[in-house]
Amino acid sequence: MMIEELIGVLGLILSLVPLLVLPLKVKAGTLRYFLLYIFLVLYYISYLLYYFTFNDVYILLLYIFEMAFFLNMYRSYLAKELFFAFPFIYYINDLALIFSFYFATFNLAELLKNRMHNMNVSMMAIISLIFFEIGILTQLLRIFSSQDYFSIIANAIFLIGTLFFIVPALRVVRKA
Amino acid sequence: MRKNRSESRIIFELLAIIEREECTSSMIIRRANIPYSKFKEIEENLLERELILKETNGDKTFYKITDHGRDLLKGWRKFKELMEMYGFEP
Numbered sequence: 001m002m003i004e005e006l007i008g009v010l011g012l013i014l015s016l017v018p019l020l021v022l023p024l025k026v027k028a029g030t031l032r033y034f035l036l037y038i039f040l041v042l043y044y045i046s047y048l049l050y051y052f053t054f055n056d057v058y059i060l061l062l063y064i065f066e067m068a069f070f071l072n073m074y075r076s077y078l079a080k081e082l083f084f085a086f087p088f089i090y091y092i093n094d095l096a097l098i099f100s101f102y103f104a105t106f107n108l109a110e111l112l113k114n115r116m117h118n119m120n121v122s123m124m125a126i127i128s129l130i131f132f133e134i135g136i137l138t139q140l141l142r143i144f145s146s147q148d149y150f151s152i153i154a155n156a157i158f159l160i161g162t163l164f165f166i167v168p169a170l171r172v173v174r175k176a
Numbered sequence: 177m178r179k180n181r182s183e184s185r186i187i188f189e190l191l192a193i194i195e196r197e198e199c200t201s202s203m204i205i206r207r208a209n210i211p212y213s214k215f216k217e218i219e220e221n222l223l224e225r226e227l228i229l230k231e232t233n234g235d236k237t238f239y240k241i242t243d244h245g246r247d248l249l250k251g252w253r254k255f256k257e258l259m260e261m262y263g264f265e266p
Contacts, residue, residue, distance in 0.1 A: 022258075032255075032259070032264075033258065033259070036262065073262065073263075110263055111262075114263050119260065119263075120257070120260040121261060121262075121263045122262070124261075125261055168258060168262060169258060171261070172254050172257055172261075
């Protein structure tokens, strides 16, 4: 199995875990909880579809789902910024990545602020966002330096972020 | 400035109040800090979904949580804990 394939398969399995183990337990607020993970699942599905077909539509979807994932986390900006972003993203993937970076950065700042105010923010969520940020930055640099829209290094860093991201969900399951 | 509570948060706060002890409507309104009209709206919804029961004792009406309501509240607490870990306010 190639490294890219392994990253995609592992990412899909990891991102599916919270959706498979939690819904029956967390009856209330299912939709909001579902939104938190579903974009990550869609991201990895697009990743694998792109890897196997090399069809440009899937790389476009990959970037859009990546952006939607961070956008959902920083949802106070959802309406107005998504409205602006979508028509452009249809033509330029780089823009979706820049928006991803923007949403992830603000979300990270928000989490750190909440953590400092002694709220119950998980350290794992913060670490995962740091890895996601590094992954996005690496991907941006790869695009600017060599027009590489599917960097193994960036995807591997993103996978580490995914691993940390699902830990809070597993903690809730363990306590149940 | 204090943020407004979401509708679902008010509902679960109300359920939590009733779970702690049997309450009259005025006790619930005072503890949940909601207007009477809002209470009536939520009460109707909760009774319809069989999450709470209404019992009359003399001239007083008490509210009790059902097993289904308790289950839902348990699920909500887990959801709340999960959302807070990601920095969300449910």
